[in-house]
Amino acid sequence: MNQKTIIPVGPFHPLQEEPEFFELEVEGEKVIDITVNIGYNHRSIEKIAESKTFDQMVFLVERICGICSTSHPIANCNAVEDLAGIEIPERAKYIRSIVGELERLHSHLLWAGLAGHFIGYNTLWMWVWKYREPILDLFEAVTGNRNHYAMMKPGGVRQDIEEGAIPALSKGLDEAEKKIEMVTKAALDDPVLAARLKGVGILSKEEAIDYCAVGPTARASGVDIDVRKDEPYAAYGLVDWKIITQEDGDVFAKVVVRLLECFESIKIIRQCLQKLKTTKGDIAVQVKEIPPGEGIGHHEAPRGETFHYIRSDGSNMPVRLKVRAPTYVNLPTCKVTVPGESVADATIILAAIDPCYCCTERLVKVIDRERGRKWKWEDLLRLSRKKTERIKKRMGISHE
Amino acid sequence: MGKFWALKKSIWVFHMCTGSCNNCDIEILDCLTPKFDLERFGILLVGSIRHADVILVTGAVTRKCLPRMKLTWEQMPQPKLVVGIGSCALSTGIFSPGYNIVGPVDKHIPVHAYVPGCPPKPEAIIDGVVKLVGSLG
Numbered sequence: 447m448n449q450k451t452i453i454p455v456g457p458f459h460p461l462q463e464e465p466e467f468f469e470l471e472v473e474g475e476k477v478i479d480i481t482v483n484i485g486y487n488h489r490s491i492e493k494i495a496e497s498k499t500f501d502q503m504v505f506l507v508e509r510i511c512g513i514c515s516t517s518h519p520i521a522n523c524n525a526v527e528d529l530a531g532i533e534i535p536e537r538a539k540y541i542r543s544i545v546g547e548l549e550r551l552h553s554h555l556l557w558a559g560l561a562g563h564f565i566g567y568n569t570l571w572m573w574v575w576k577y578r579e580p581i582l583d584l585f586e587a588v589t590g591n592r593n594h595y596a597m598m599k600p601g602g603v604r605q606d607i608e609e610g611a612i613p614a615l616s617k618g619l620d621e622a623e624k625k626i627e628m629v630t631k632a633a634l635d636d637p638v639l640a641a642r643l644k645g646v647g648i649l650s651k652e653e654a655i656d657y658c659a660v661g662p663t664a665r666a667s668g669v670d671i672d673v674r675k676d677e678p679y680a681a682y683g684l685v686d687w688k689i690i691t692q693e694d695g696d697v698f699a700k701v702v703v704r705l706l707e708c709f710e711s712i713k714i715i716r717q718c719l720q721k722l723k724t725t726k727g728d729i730a731v732q733v734k735e736i737p738p739g740e741g742i743g744h745h746e747a748p749r750g751e752t753f754h755y756i757r758s759d760g761s762n763m764p765v766r767l768k769v770r771a772p773t774y775v776n777l778p779t780c781k782v783t784v785p786g787e788s789v790a791d792a793t794i795i796l797a798a799i800d801p802c803y804c805c806t807e808r809l810v811k812v813i814d815r816e817r818g819r820k821w822k823w824e825d826l827l828r829l830s831r832k833k834t835e836r837i838k839k840r841m842g843i844s845h846e
Numbered sequence: 847m848g849k850f851w852a853l854k855k856s857i858w859v860f861h862m863c864t865g866s867c868n869n870c871d872i873e874i875l876d877c878l879t880p881k882f883d884l885e886r887f888g889i890l891l892v893g894s895i896r897h898a899d900v901i902l903v904t905g906a907v908t909r910k911c912l913p914r915m916k917l918t919w920e921q922m923p924q925p926k927l928v929v930g931i932g933s934c935a936l937s938t939g940i941f942s943p944g945y946n947i948v949g950p951v952d953k954h955i956p957v958h959a960y961v962p963g964c965p966p967k968p969e970a971i972i973d974g975v976v977k978l979v980g981s982l983g
Contacts, residue, residue: 490944493944509867512870571879579876592965593873594869
């Protein structure tokens with residue numbers, strides 16, 4: 447019997463922060479095709495940016511996304527600085543990198559928690575989010591806010607990190623590192639997670655290149671692409687760190703890449719804090735005029751490359767701002783990773799690219815075409831959790 | 847608000863994003879995690895609107911979200927309460943000049959409590975919800 451089903455997922459679900467819409471076409475348990483429908487979160491930011499001055503625009507692009515809320519400002523400032531030919535002071539470079547890497551830490555931990563929730567491991571969710579809180583406390587100490595840090599401005603940063611604050615930050619970082627190490631070891635050694643995620647949703651190296659995947663999605667498939675290395679900006683060329691890659695391209699590889707990247711981020715922050723002690727000077731240069739012309743800026747956001755393009759006509763407002771968020775390029779990879787997998791695995795594969803609901807948007811829908819049956823995201827989550835249960839039972843592990 | 851006395855013990859909330867930047871949304875989830883632990887007030891996040899007593903609305907309401915927001919609100923069983931969270935939900939905030947923004951939320955559905963902030967801290971969200979519970983019955 448050949449039955450085709452379309453399963454809708456979304457648009458409003460407690461864990462989907464942002465509405466987005468996927469249509470999974472399934473045959474029995476197997477997914478045969480997927481359609482993505484976005485636009486629920488279109489807030490006309492690029493148009494609004496044309497009515498903001500270059501200084502105000504930073505606050506606007508910060509609000510493109512709350513999770514990568516320093517990625518867009520850094521990319522935007524890079525673009526303005528490229529346009530006006532500004533070189534920022536060294537101290538500002540270190541501070542930019544510190545904020546950028548703290549953000550990567552909190553974002554990767556946030557993702558690890560949500561991934562745990564998607565496969566029915568709520569313990570992992572609560573656990574990881576508990577250890578994410580100290581990172582947010584560090585943010586509060588450095589920038590004054592838990593999210594939306596307002597640290598960047600064209601020409602430098604808005605706030606300095608005082609020398610007296612550095613020991614407390616280092617201490618907070620040491621404590622956070624211990625906790626992250628424990629979670630990483632526990633997650634990577636977990637037999638259930640391995641059984642559930644290994645060999646699932648494989649994106650081969652060739653496919654990653656064909657689909658122009660970026661960030662951890664590409665790095666988990668063995669493509670060592672990282673804007674921080676390929677075209678260093680801020681302080682990334684001045685400190686020692688390495689790109690984490692994995693060869694397998696499955697969901698587990700993406701978990702490994704993200705968790706190991708946390709330690710590289712901690713390494714970068716430590717070195718930057720050390721350098722801040724010896725690097726004195728201004729934290730920003732005065733930007734008087736923005737000449738007519740074009741500028742581009744990149745930043746390696748937690749999800750991949752964020753790209754900003756700005757055109758100016760010499761006034762104090764941009765004529766055009768174009769933003770390309772990492773999820774926009776990573777999302778189409780689900781066209782190759784999801785078909786052929788079971789419905790129970792679809793949620794975690796979709797979640798594995800760490801779709802930034804705000805930068806892009808999403809919603810999934812599954813409808814049984816023959817019987818007209820409609821599946822919801824909750825049904826998919828239930829299926830996903832049941833599968834974890836089955837694996838646990840087979841391994842003789844009792845429920846948490 | 848006499849008819850709401852039945853909700854006083856355990857409020858089940860549903861979270862709906864109508865075009866926000868994610869921050870209010872992750873702060874809502876943060877409320878549920880061990881540091882803030884909203885569940886000690888009997889508040890539980892549910893996946894279906896038909897189980898919910900309160901909707902937490904975030905975002906400035908985009909044109910594509912508006913019919914879905916209204917539909918979700920209509921599907922909710924009585925008595926229903928709405929909490930607007932964040933500057934965007936309250937006033938559309940920084941996105942107000944946008945051509946695709948039709949908010950704020952209270953232009954389309956009645957809102958019973960407002961939690962301002964960009965984003966509001968989890969403490970503020972908890973304070974808002976607790977005040978709402980306190981005002982019932």
